[in-house]
Amino acid sequence: MTRTFELLDSLPTQKDNKFLPPVADFETDFVACTTIESKQPYSEFIGDLNKSESDVREYRLIRLPNGMTAMVIHDATESKACAAMDVNVGSLADPPLYQGLAHFCEHLLFMGTSKYPKENEYSSYLSAHGGSSNAYTDLEDTCYYFDVTYDALEGALDRFSQFFIDPLFAPDCTDREVKAVDSEHKKNIQSDMWRQYQIEKELSSPNHPFSLFATGNYDTLSGSAKEQSVDLRAELLKFHAKYYSADIMKLVVVGRDSLDQLTEWTVAKFSPILSKGMTKPMFKGHPLTEKELGRIIRLKTVRQQRTLELTFSLPDIKPFYVLKPGRYLGSLLGHEGKGSVLSYLKKRGWATGVIAGRATTSAEGFDMFKITVHLTESGMEHYEDAIRAVFAYIQLLLAKGPQRWYQEELCRVSEIEYRFMEKLNAVNLAMNLANTMQQKYLPPGKILPDSLLVADFNEELLEWVQGFLNPQNFRILLAAHEMIDVEFDKEEKYYGCKYRVDAIPAELMRDLRAELVFEELNLPGPNQFIPDNLAVKATEKAEEPAKEPELLRMTEGLELWFKQDDRFLLPRGNIQVKIETPRAYDSPLNAIFNQLFVLILNDILAEVTYDAQVAGLWFNVSETISGLSLQIDGFNDKLPQLLRILLETVKSFAVDDTQFETYSREVRKKLENAKHAEPYNHVQTNTQYLNQGTMWRYTDKQAVFGLVTKERLQVFVDTLFEQARVQMLVLGNFSEAEALAAADIVMTTMDTLPLPEYARRPARALLHNFGSYVHHEAMPDEANLNSSVDVSVYVGQTEDHEERVLMDLLLLIVQEPFFDQLRTKEQLGYLTYCTGRKYSGGPMSLRCIVQSESNPAYVTQRIAHFIRGFRLRLLEMTQEQFDKYANSLKVRLEEKLKNIFEEASQFWKHMGSGYYEFDKIDFDLAVLAGLRKEDVLRFWDMYVDPERACSVKLLTMTIWSAKIFRPSVAELAMYPEIVIALHGCFLRDGAKRLTLEDVQEFVAALKDFKAAAAGTEAGTATETTTETATETATETATEAATEAEVLQRVVELFKRTADESLSEEDLVKAVAKISEPASYVRTALAMALESPPAAAAAAGSSAAGGSAKCNGGNGAAVAIGGDLANLGAVRTPGGSWAFEEASKYKSTLCLSGAPIPVRPLKPKYE
């Protein structure tokens, strides 16, 4: 039975609701124009866009003849250009029979258009020009965006615009990309956020499309199409034809070119998009009706967590853009100061956080307001009391009525924020604006200020909105891993999440309707942190801003750097403080204490500093492996005051029972949750573990958790700062005297003894040996379907100027082809990417990361295969292509800093690395200018190419899903990697009774057969024998016959060993699947047949294997190898060392020295 949803035929107006502003007018104040070059018509808005006075960008709002609205933005300093297109259609418009279609359509638009048919044309163009792209599908928006070097914008726009004009939806892409959507869904299955969202959707009104499943998976797309005997591609074409219409598209283009030029391109390239004259669908009704409200939903989470969420049904309040009633209510209900709900709950040890505001899950016609409480264990028992407290506060708000002074404070802060706005990242700006422009009631002049400005006070409207927060109009969601005495009687279809639904207990409802008086609850007082002095010290922007801060003081106890802002000229500042103390991380137990200390510290700070955050000040107190880090940023006027409060709180720290109870459980919960991280997180953590000198894993901490007591924590904190070293940076609208004064605040408040240089514990990298090392580990969360692989190839030294630039360049070149091959073509998994890592004081690595349902042995082989083949691409790279990459890197290096925070972060990074290389960018640019394409190949051959590199250092981390077969250590030693990989592929497709031995024999027999057929002797076939042009037709025919025979044998083997429970029909399907030319089984088999015999491989010719042809390093590796065997590692037939205990292997590695500064550190004041 097909579900249909009722549509609204027109937008609500003041007749429906007296508070509604008029629908935005996009006709008046638009004048007809023609583009300068091609004389094409468009219209331009000539009214005031109300841009912030500190905004240096220039804006032009235009309308194309096809009805599309676009904002073109000129920014003379932007090194990247970008664009975002928001199409006002999303998952709400999915046909109920094909849930996820809008999302699927989003994936497919990237896969070729009539004008640019090549599947990866768009992404390879962008990557060759230093760009990237992405998209997201929301309830009623699908937004596509990209960035690219400023000089390549036109080409990118041309490719991009074709998405909306004539996409191909090539049949084979359509089939393959369903797998990417399916993999994306599988990545989300164990995510509590996604599970909860789907439960909320499922338990909303069936008459509203909000109740559909938005992401889609194989079953809701391909599966459903097969069931309906419908071509999924045809549905896709229908969807695109219906909804991808110019009248519901909003485009934003940002570039360095003039407004006229940007207008020219926009009009020329986007005017051909058809307008189908159909505005987007608006649905009648609300997802939360009487039937859904008044319920309590209990659900079981994957992770250890306890959340209470109250969701109120609201009418659409987005049209009230001037007043922003959601912000007013959210700011009061989510307040953390004295008298707030959170303060009340924390005092009782029931909660650690409250968040309140308009829900992000809203669309035109409806809103929801959510109050989310993070409960503690004891809060879980008192969740009803927590609800009573929230309602008591709501009653207080109703009784006191809307607070004019509070709204005026919000207005004042928002005005200051807008007036002294910092530059937004261009892509974010484009995405946000494109989305904002979809709001039907927002007039042109309010588009730019919309994200920040609050204005006005309208008591009647606020009262009306407040009125919806009542007991008749909400439902409760309670989510936890454990719930005592709760029987979950339902299971959600797509995620398998267990839950139950009941009416809210009558007694609780009665209480909520009665008068609730809580003496402790009170409205907040006036905010002390709103800046008074907004004067800017520097009067003129420096032509060439200083590239480094000045070192004011340098002693054993204090290192102080300072720079007065000469770049942005805003009344803003940033202060960074690191308090180094070696005890903070010297054992797993101390690491826990430090973590606990910082959590409780933040809890104490919340009450005093919430106002600071409301007033536009930001701070972060965090624990690091060297101690404690404090960062504060915002309007400079009150920053020193905030700094003093933070430090005094550190110094006077005293833990009470409730806090200790709450947060020690919190830390234990975090440690327990660590195992539920996604496989790709696990492999990366494991990689970090084997590259960072000191690092405690969650298991190390769990082992000592029993020793954590309140008394010990207090002693730890009391003595933590006895000896410490402060590293500090003061940047922004400050004078030198103010910087010295800030340092005085730190030194006098902390009152510590200096820390001798040799007692410091800077981060150190581990140095790996030549050869190939593989770590195998089982995925600790046994329900996760995915496995993951992280391959690190070590490539040179971080300190080497040339090598580090080559590494950056190489990454630019390799990323897109890697993604295109392993994700798009082979569909190994949604998360597939290449990245780089530079270890301070140590090596650099090129990393290939894949999260996949395929077995890690296979994925590793595919990565190795990609690496082997990539040399040819480097060899074939033309000078022109190389120049594009080099230019991309240059543009990236030259990227201008956007705000004080970015500038501070950059200085801070150079201070933290220990190199103090403030002029790194200049160095890198100089090196880059001298590089040629041969240098990249040389670099590749030196470190990466398995055939040519003197010695490869390779570290492969693998995590195996508990759902798949993982070879034992003995099997790793006995069977070649490719046999294990092939075996895993067979198993994945259903050959349940197949053993590794079967596969080994099968491959050997096939090799003999192929060799005989080719007329050569068995075993001597070499890897890539290029066919010559003289190849005769007979040879081709023989080959085809051989191939057919090989396939025949594969199918036989599969049938012999297939899962006995497979139905005849499923067996036929499985055989068809493995018979496909690019099936995992056939790909693995092809690699197995190409591979040299095991004996030869062990001598070092396998890509994954350690090979050493010209370096004494190999001797060392062999010597160390002997020891490794005694530590439980095994030598695989491919020549790698495989180990299961990471800590033992780690103990054999040497530590790098601390980095040496590239400059003498001479302070201005002794």
Ligand SMILES: [Zn+2]
């Ligand atoms: Zn997606």
